[in-house]
Amino acid sequence: MENKQSYFGEVKSAFKTLALGMKVTMKEYFTPKSTEQYPENRKTTLHVAKRHRGRLVFKRDENENYKCTACTMCEKACPNGTIKILSEMVTNEETGRKKKQLLDYEYDLGDCMFCELCVNACNFDAIEFTNDFENAVFDRSKLVLHLDKEIYKGGSLPNLIEGGADWEVGTFNTKKK
């Protein structure tokens, strides 16, 4: 942008914009801070938004059946090759129709970049991300998960899947009990 302001016009606009900046930061100074005191508050006031992408899980109904049909749309959508699906063709004896059946749904948490493209690609609403974020382990091999074998019942923290405690801004939340 070409600056066509006069000398004093420049000074005037400089003062105006500088004062505006100072006003903004001063307002920010007194805004309640939203920092979470994590390890202390993990069982009390910790709040993790439901939409936070912690890890991938299978959606299951009340009989703990999953909906995955091994169509491999998620595997194809994944930019990292995080998901590997093994399947076989099974012939239904009554109808004589062939159907794909899931043998193994391998999800490597260590490779995942939490882009949610797999969930978007899924046509059967079979997978979703949960906000369970405490995924640290001591061995990389433990990060390779088999989603069809495990029945996910929530992670290491109680009530986390519902978002944990209510979101409070500005309280210094180090309560341990």
Added chain:
Amino acid sequence: MFDFSIVTKWFDELLRVTCGLGNFSAILIECVLVGLIILIAYAVLAIILIFMERKVCAYFQCRIGPVRVGWWGTLQVLADVLKMLIKEIFIVDKADKLLYYLAPFLVIAASVGTFSFLPWNNGAHILDFNVGIFLVTAVSSIGVLGVFIAGWASNNKYSVLSAMRGAVQMISYELSLGLCLISAVILTGTMQISGIVEAQTGPWQWLIFQGHIPALLAFLVFCVAGNAEANRGPFDLAEAESELTAGYHTEYSGMGFGFYYLAEYLNLFVISGLATTVFLGGWAPVNIGVEAFDAVMDLIPGLFWFLAKTFFVVFLLMWIRWTFPRLRVDQILKLEWKYLMPLSLVILVLMTVCVAFGWTFTIA
């Protein structure tokens, strides 16, 4: 106001009369003691300032800063100091050894030197010459030399670049800094720091009130130029982290770096202290002309007033630092030579006219 010189005179008498020491040994003991006090105050203030900077910066950035070490993070800086003390000091292979070692000491010497000019209380001036203000600017110039030598001796392209930027900036801004101080000297008629503060005792006698418009402008210019002089805030292009790694002190480790770190924060304190001394009345308490109120205010020691006002200015400078983005080198020079320098010359003339015609604000 409590006159601190009672204490110093008592101590002097204790040495000379009660202990019967001669002139030389009495002065030697006094000098060593005063030097010790200065250095301790220097270190303690540096720790307080670094802690304050971290907290204030965090709050401006919607964080809460260090909270883990000690209560509310109070011991964080001590832990950092400890870390810095036990770090290895290494020598860059192709550095200019003598200058490389010399530079941090020049910086710290300039910093401690200007630090000792501050008026802590009535009668508690450590260095108090009849050309005090002039000498402060002279001593602070040694710091520029330290910065420049450090960059040059490190034998590192980024460091040289940073040193050049630093030198250009500090030499330029010293001009308007000096001119602002001179306008205060015109108003008070003395260069002695104790004299300048004494001229500001009494109701509404702080120079910023006494000199109204020109003094207020001078205070603003002083804050901007001082910030540049301390290599901080929007003028930190000498150590521009994103461009020059760390600037002129890239090649220093351990306490060599620690000295620069200390000097940076103490320069901030010294600039704020000078602004307080010259424009906000130094140790002079808030007097509004109501006798009862003034009497109560006079009971509060001058040290408290000085520190309170200085930390107010420090906060102001931190506010500026964490608000504005860094200037480019041409913008910095443009700001100084096209705006601040002419403005401070105008202030000088305005102040002279005001003083000559007696248009200063005084309650008789």
